[in-house]
Amino acid sequence: MYSLHWYYEHQPDLNISNPAVREELYRIMQFWLLMGVSGFRVDAAHILLQSFS
Known part of the structure; x- marks a missing residue:
């Protein structure tokens, strides 16, 4: 499974x-x-705000 994240590998992002x-x-x-x-x-x-734009 792949995911885009802005943090460390052990900190996956939520798909907001x-x-x-x-x-x-x-x-x-x-x-x-x-x-x-x-x-x-x-x-x-x-980063959170970028996800809403």
Whole structure:
């Protein structure tokens, strides 16, 4: 299996262009927001934003 990634080989990227993957990320974020976290850390926002363009 091949995958495009911007990190180390042991850190595969999520395919955030897939609507099912995005929906799951939203569900996970909603869970933590309901648990009371006040924010999320995004280390590579520039790469994340490239995936949406």
